[in-house]
Amino acid sequence: MQNTFAYFLDQLINGLTLGSIYGLIAIGYTMVYGIIGMINFAHGEIFMIGAFISIITFLILGLAGITWVPLALLIVLIAAMVFTSIYGWALERVAYRPLRGSPRLAALITAIGMSIFLQNYVQLLQSARNKPMQPVISGGVEVMRDGDYVVSLGFMQGIIIVLTIVLMVIFSLMIARTTLGRAQRACEQDRDMAALIGVNVDRTISLTFVIGATLASVAGMMFLLYYGVIDFFIGFLAGIKAFTAAVLGGIGSLPGAMLGGLLIGLIEAFWSGYFTVEYKDVAAFSILVLVLIFRPSGLLGKPDIEKV
Amino acid sequence: MSAETAIAEGATSPDLLGPIPGGGEAQLTVEHLTMRFGGLVAIDDVSFQAADARITAIIGPNGAGKTTVFNCLTGFYKPTVGRLALHHPKGEFLLERIEGFRTAQAAGVARTFQNIRLFPRMTVLENLIVAQHNKLMRASGYTVLGLFGLKRYREAEEKAVELARYWLDRTLLTKAADQEAGNLPYGDQRRLEVARAMCTEPVLLCLDEPAAGLNPRESQVLNELLLFIRDEHKMGILLIEHDMSVVMGISDHIVVLDYGRKISDGTPEQVRNDPAVIRAYLGEDEEDEPAGETAAGPESAAREGEERDA
Numbered sequence: 001m002q003n004t005f006a007y008f009l010d011q012l013i014n015g016l017t018l019g020s021i022y023g024l025i026a027i028g029y030t031m032v033y034g035i036i037g038m039i040n041f042a043h044g045e046i047f048m049i050g051a052f053i054s055i056i057t058f059l060i061l062g063l064a065g066i067t068w069v070p071l072a073l074l075i076v077l078i079a080a081m082v083f084t085s086i087y088g089w090a091l092e093r094v095a096y097r098p099l100r101g102s103p104r105l106a107a108l109i110t111a112i113g114m115s116i117f118l119q120n121y122v123q124l125l126q127s128a129r130n131k132p133m134q135p136v137i138s139g140g141v142e143v144m145r146d147g148d149y150v151v152s153l154g155f156m157q158g159i160i161i162v163l164t165i166v167l168m169v170i171f172s173l174m175i176a177r178t179t180l181g182r183a184q185r186a187c188e189q190d191r192d193m194a195a196l197i198g199v200n201v202d203r204t205i206s207l208t209f210v211i212g213a214t215l216a217s218v219a220g221m222m223f224l225l226y227y228g229v230i231d232f233f234i235g236f237l238a239g240i241k242a243f244t245a246a247v248l249g250g251i252g253s254l255p256g257a258m259l260g261g262l263l264i265g266l267i268e269a270f271w272s273g274y275f276t277v278e279y280k281d282v283a284a285f286s287i288l289v290l291v292l293i294f295r296p297s298g299l300l301g302k303p304d305i306e307k308v
Numbered sequence: 309m310s311a312e313t314a315i316a317e318g319a320t321s322p323d324l325l326g327p328i329p330g331g332g333e334a335q336l337t338v339e340h341l342t343m344r345f346g347g348l349v350a351i352d353d354v355s356f357q358a359a360d361a362r363i364t365a366i367i368g369p370n371g372a373g374k375t376t377v378f379n380c381l382t383g384f385y386k387p388t389v390g391r392l393a394l395h396h397p398k399g400e401f402l403l404e405r406i407e408g409f410r411t412a413q414a415a416g417v418a419r420t421f422q423n424i425r426l427f428p429r430m431t432v433l434e435n436l437i438v439a440q441h442n443k444l445m446r447a448s449g450y451t452v453l454g455l456f457g458l459k460r461y462r463e464a465e466e467k468a469v470e471l472a473r474y475w476l477d478r479t480l481l482t483k484a485a486d487q488e489a490g491n492l493p494y495g496d497q498r499r500l501e502v503a504r505a506m507c508t509e510p511v512l513l514c515l516d517e518p519a520a521g522l523n524p525r526e527s528q529v530l531n532e533l534l535l536f537i538r539d540e541h542k543m544g545i546l547l548i549e550h551d552m553s554v555v556m557g558i559s560d561h562i563v564v565l566d567y568g569r570k571i572s573d574g575t576p577e578q579v580r581n582d583p584a585v586i587r588a589y590l591g592e593d594e595e596d597e598p599a600g601e602t603a604a605g606p607e608s609a610a611r612e613g614e615e616r617d618a
Contacts, residue, residue, distance in 0.1 A: 186430070189428060193421075198410075
């Protein structure tokens with residue numbers, strides 16, 4: 001059965017779904033790294049908070065009697081984006097801005113500290129139990145049938161992949177075309193000079209965190225809908241995977257983050273499908289090691305060439 | 309009288325009472341500027357004026373404190389003592405009180421660095437458009453409205469491109485508009501820096517060694533560009549430069565610093581003949597030297613040597 005094309009297609013759909021979620025989180029890592037040169041290890045927790053805000057909003061909507069699925073999804077999406085971006089903004093304002101200009105190690109340790117803090121904060125407020133949710137969207141379309149093996153694309157999977165593509169297109173256009181995007185690229189390339197031509201660097205950095213958190217919150221909501229269960233610890237592994245994706249694609253490179261996310265998702269899905277589920281993380285991280293040995297700046301990253 | 313008491317009493321430095329050498333109305337008035345880093349006095353009670361529509365050069369041996377003056381003007385350093393008044397059409401700005409990025413945003417002081425600081429992975433045109441960030445940010449309603457293709461924003465963007473094209477034309481870079489700035493030849497990058505500074509629509513242009521590393525032909529092109537900016541745009545230019553052909557060729561007014569102190573201030577003709585300047589640049593004759601300053605001569609000469617190497 002594993003040799004059929006149908007089985008391959010099934011794994012491909014799973015991989016793309018998973019990769020979309022990783023890609024959205026990875027953008028947050030790579031953007032922050034690009035602009036202030038630090039790894040925001042608390043970004044995985046921002047994703048987790050996005051998932052929690054989604055489940056809370058679903059419960060509130062359920063109590064309020066709004067059960068028409070498209071409307072509920074839209075409200076949850078907006079609520080998750082708005083509240084999570086406030087967390088992202090506050091994280092930068094409270095923990096990272098005071099440390100700007102201090103050694104990188106200080107910022108790194110603070111990021112790890114904030115990650116632990118946010119995990120415990122959610123654990124205390126929401127308890128450590130798993131939070132299950134009824135599937136909101138079920139069903140799907142049959143893609144192909146091979147004997148009695150049916151490959152179907154779930155509506156949920158379709159929504160995840162399409163929403164991710166839409167968000168990434170909007171986001172790429174924003175960086176390439178808008179005034180804010182230009183300011184962001186200017187800050188990334190030379191922060192002092194950007195200030196000298198009148199760019200408000202602090203505000204631009206804040207907005208970078210807000211955008212990263214917004215994308216992570218969408219990933220959080222999709223994770224909740226796809227797996228139907230969350231807890232305060234989901235940010236850790238998803239965060240590490242997304243960070244791996246960002247490094248794999250070339251940290252600092254936005255298309256790299258998207259590509260890296262997809263690759264990590266696909267590797268995991270195919271490894272689970274063809275070898276063993278237990279070793280899927282090993283596979284993903286081994287590929288990372290191999291890429292870093294042969295292409296230290298990642299797949300799409302530009303190597304640092306020092307001009308002498 | 310020390311610098312502190314002079315400020316407290318609101319006294320104007322005696323140097324600033326007469327007309328500005330080289331003529332023109334004061335655009336920038338620097339009074340009693342002092343910058344200390346711990347025990348090191350980088351600038352010691354320097355006062356001078358720079359006129360609008362004139363080129364004012366700040367010269368001096370390496371380590372004289374020229375770049376420190378620029379850093380104080382553009383908000384990188386907060387001066388220990390001193391008053392830096394910029395006379396702007398919108399009123400008077402005290403630059404020592406303005407926070408970094410607002411110096412460019414509100415007061416209209418543009419600056420370039422000794423080493424090239426372009427945005428290397430943006431195109432030449434984008435470098436000039438990002439310099440008009442604030443104007444576009446306001447017009448686009450902080451980007452949000454810009455996403456919906458608001459008319460006001462499209463017009464503002466067209467105008468920004470027009471201004472960028474104007475400066476590309478003046479700096480002979482029109483053909484390179486879509487190249488990445490980092491790939492341009494060195495001389496072009498230097499001119500692009502000036503163009504980018506002009507795109508911020510400043511009232512005062514501060515250039516830190518714009519001719520460094522240029523060959524004589526390129527530096528001639530740069531001279532013409534600076535004269536064009538002075539004459540056609542009536543822009544005050546403050547220039548740090550080591551290349552004497554540039555300094556003597558285009559400046560209207562020269563301020564000479566040495567060891568953080570002003571040792572001369574006047575027209576190029578006056579400065580060229582000032583014994584204090586000759587001493588600082590070439591060292592003194594051993595025989596003429598006053599007894600207390602025996603060490604000054606060889607040391608200055610040594611610094612002059614380093615300067616040539618650099």
